Amino acid sequence: MNISNFINWSRENGIKSTASVDQTPYAGYGLFASRDTPESTVVVSIPQNLLLTSRKALQQSPRFSKPIFTYLSHKYNTTKDIQSIAESTDNERLILCLFLIYCKFFDTTTYWTPYIDILPTVSFFQENHVLFKPEYVAGTSLENSVRSKISNLQIEFESITSIQEDWICDMQFEMYLWADCIFWSRVVGIGGDEEEKEVSDKALIPFFDFANHSLESPNIRWQLNNGGIDLITYPNVSVNTNDELLLSYGSKPNQELLFLHGFCIDNNTEPSRFMLPLLPFFSPMEQGYNLPKVQWLKQLSVKPNLTLVPHQLNKKEDPLAQCGWTDESIRVMYLVSLEEDIEFIMEDDDSITFQLLGKNIPSLTELEAAVKEMDIFPVIQLRVAMLLLDALEYHLHLNTTFVQENNETGLWKQANIYRSEERVTLETASQSLSTLRDELMQHPVVLSYLENA
Ligand SMILES: C[S@@+](CC[C@H](N)C(=O)[O-])C[C@H]1O[C@@H](n2cnc3c(N)ncnc32)[C@H](O)[C@@H]1O
The missing domain is CATH 3.90.1420 (set domain protein methyltransferase, domain 2)
Incomplete structure (x- = not known):
């Protein structure tokens, strides 16, 4: 039900695709080819309006953005130019995480609801992410990083919730951890301009972000297209109907994969430090x-x-x-x-x-x-x-x-x-x-x- 809502929403909002979103046996949802597809062919095309950036999130509704502006005025000790402070690349993660929380827990009727509805849930991460289970890496060198990340998030969370305004008052730490897990496991750097701080650098991209990772045999890659994004088969790689469409998230060591995504690759050639x-x-x-x-x-x-x-x-x-x-x-x-x-x-x-x-x-x-x-x-x-x-x-x-x-x-x-x-x-x-x-x-x-x- 959620999936068909999401697919309808994607189509209505301009996503063109010859791929489907479906369950995998190993990684929640994944993307699958709906037809035989030759090399170097676009399989999914996502228009710019569906790239969820912090700037778009802030435009969503005053109820979402008002408490955030209050928080940022406290944090930066200014009321001037707070809109551009909020839109700066420094605050992209914060705004997108808070927006995920807002849409998931406080207003389930936003434009983005069909997308938010099929994202992994809190209970998924409680079972599958080291931020919720730091004891699983106890005694390894990842334990320190995980525990210090949790305590940094806790400090940030307490500072945000101290403003006691509207929906922010009811935010719980678990939600903040959930949003952080979603953000880091799905965000894409779309290359904002360093000089022009207002240009967004990071985006959550519905549909695109159901592609799972393969280091050794990815069959699709992505490229920007008129401000939107395309998924395209590799040269010399054709895919068959029902093949899973796999991206390479880059050569990452297991330490990083586990920290960000909750999985490891057997015999990963990229060494962990x-x-x-x-x-x-x-x-x-x-x-x-x-x-x-x-x-x-x-x-x-x-x-x-x-x-x-x-x-x-x-x-x-x-x-x-x-x-x-x-x-x-x-x-x-x-x-x-x-x-x-x-x-x-x-x-x-x-x-x-x-x-x-x-x-x-x-x-x-x-x-x-x-x-x-x-x-x-x-x-x-x-x-x-x-x-x-x-x-x-x-x-x-x-x-x-x-x-x-x-x-x-x-x-x-x-x-x-x-x-x-x-x-x-x-x-x-x-x-x-x-x-x-x-x-x-x-x-x-x-x-x-x-x-x-
Ligand atoms: C961008 S999302 C991909 C879609 C995701 N499977 C879902 O159900 O929403 C990235 C997440 O998918 C899962 N994932 C991706 N590639 C994987 C792999 N090769 N093995 C295990 N899990 C994987 C991890 O949970 C990762 O954090």
């Missing part, structure tokens, strides 16, 4: 140089994580890079491991000057060059390897602690694909680090350092 929190290496904070080291890193705007990219053996010369650590992570770990010959000078403007062997070190790159010149460089490398080994063992333990072998439900199964991939990354890096540690333990510089210690 493991993010290791940096702060535990500086604990306790009052010890030695930990506090100035952290302040210096903040001054350089260094992110508070180390990054492990699955194995890049033979691609890099540095043995720590061969274990998978990014250049910045290695440089930061040199700083963590330095105990001797360093000094931090607090300047009058509260900035910190870092010196190694009496020489000013203004950046991490220069730190790396200076550390490599030190006589005890192999000792520093050994310290780094041992600290990282400890950290990886701890995270391997966390990764395996939360496994539920018998839970084969949809999202858990998807999260487990990612969890296993991360476990392999950690195990491989640990093995390489153990080998490096053993080699460094035999290094003459290390042996003489230990003898004299």
